[in-house]
Amino acid sequence: MKNKEAVIIGAGPAGLKAAKQLLEAGAHVTIIDRNKKLGGQLVKQTHKFFGSEKQYASFRGIDILEILVQGLKPFEDRLEILNETSVVGLYKDKVVACVKHDNFFKIKAKSIIMATGASEKHLPFENNDLPGIYAAGAVQTLMNEYGVKPGDKVLMVGSGNIGLIVSYQLLQAGVDVVALVEAAPQISGYLVHASKIKRLGVDILMQTSIKRAIGKDQVEQVEIWELDEVWQGIPGTERVLGVDTVCISVGLAPLTELLMQIGADVEYIRELGGNVPRIDFRYETSIKGVYACGDVVGIEEASSAMVEGAMAGIHAAHDLGYTVEDESRKLKVLQEELKFLRSGPHAAKVRAGYTKLEVKT
């Protein structure tokens, strides 16, 4: 078993920011990520970010990734990167079980920062396992990371930012987005993204959902129908669309499984996307020395994940006995930034979620 100081699980925006803070404070850092490239979902985010200038608003995700990775370069002698490595177990004595290229090994950590992110939710409908049915993030990976077109005619399900942005990127790639259906009565992402695809001729259908997929070996058609005010399909409103691809973009769920295994207290908070760990204001979970930041503590955006990652990194460094230069001022600034990022109408759900978590913690 290898002994390590600070182990960060997940090399997305939260994990990379936490690493930077820990390294600056003088800690030895091990970053574990199952992908080859660092950056988590940033690797496929070719769109420009909104939010705060401090969190690189107007930069593209892929460029932010480059900035974050470059920021770690000065500390290479204290940084170990275990890419293509899956964490398959997390035990209460802070032993992290890993698999890299079919080799199993264990790491004993002094402190652990969970920045595992989230996974995409799926929808239950008839034939929802036919080839041609993708999560929207998977389509983004195919197109933006590997340059593969997923299909020719797409139905997009869900009008969150991922659904809207991926629709736009599909159009850019020359793919026909036949329609975008949304179960709710209003668009759930930014209106500016929705307007953009609407202008490009995408049919946006509100209070509508997919009823079933039709096809033998792959999707050939889909049946959609309108929903009533209690989200039930209205018989007689069915319509059949000819598509070869269905993109499901109905939200994300925090990847909390490892935290559950280690025995951290976890709470179901709908507004934050599902089961999230109870954390204190220092981003420490109910287990001493185990911190959590980014989407795993509540579904938000890369910008807030970066702020949370930085804060978790500072606290973890402090608890390991390192002196963080200007600690209280840094934390105060980060706190303010997070408040700003969560101030708009779109963050109402997230604010409600954190209020609930705070009450329960």
Next chain:
Amino acid sequence: MTMRNKANVVIIGGGISGMAIAYNLAKKGMKDIVVVEKEYYTAGATGRCGAGIRQQWATKMNCLLAKKSVAFFEKAQEELAYDGDIEFKQEGYLIVATTKEEDEQFDKNVKLQNELGIPTQKLDKEAARKIVPYLNMDIVTSATFCPTDGHLNPFTTTDAFYKAAEKLGVTFYKFTTVTDIVVEHDEVKAVVTDKGTIETPVVVNAAGGYAKDIGKMAGVDIPVYSQNREILVTEPIERMQGPMVISFSKNIYCQQTPHGAFIMGRGDNRPPGYAMDSTWEFLDEMAKTVTELLPPIGELRVIRQWGGLYNMSPDHQPIISDAKETKGFYMACGFSGHGFMLAPMTGLLLSEMILGEEPSMPLEDLKLDRFEGKDITNMEKSVV
């Protein structure tokens, strides 16, 4: 839903034992039976166990309980009129010896089992290899095999008892925690839960890992303790192993489920307590053991690991008993890891005891008072 405030019997525990007791009492015509479970049904040891069914024991009592339980499981699907599948597969248990002492103990076991009508055979290495060809013959010296042993699906089997009991009018409260038992003049009067109080003259402690605490509430000191035992499941592959393979000396049981996954566990000596966590040490040890005894299975990927509580009794045999000091208090606990497979008899014997019927088999070795001031001479050794 408001809770009823009176019952003829309150059974504490919604695992296989509680369900089997409720079913047997209801079948015999008892009314107003209530089962209280603090989580969901099978949340405790039932849903966490390996669900093997074996008759190859070292004590007469365990052999008899198991034999009669197997006879029930053979017709359970019909008797319980279950529309699901309890997945009872009688593909045998192959128990392998790796030491001379074990080999000698196995001769004794087989003799006892055969006398009691259990069709166990003693096998030499070659015969054992015919049953499980990939056994490591460098370490196996001999084996015993009972073809009528097998395994069940613990979830559907519990569900079958539950549905049958419900049809007979039993009332169930899940997510309801018992917080106290009211005893007046050494008699059970009521069960207090976090959802309300139920007056009752009879309480049955089928609380599995928490049986000692429930006993305390009724003023009964039960000499049991709980211990975490871990288990894992692999990815599913094509069926290749019919029987459960066990080695007591190597500390392993390993079985392939009907859907193809292998389930295996071992009994590392943990401190008594209620922890049910999973450890990396178990994963390491389990991997080493299975790779040594059943090499090809060591190649499989682990999907999940978990822990559950064994409720250990001093002689590793069940306590199916009333309580001398508290009238109306009964218990089914201390199964030492084998409560699932014995549940049909647990249900039958406790229902007979509560209703004052003639017992289907002698009870002295099952009663709580067998531990009073006596040394344990009749220890069950065949435990993983």
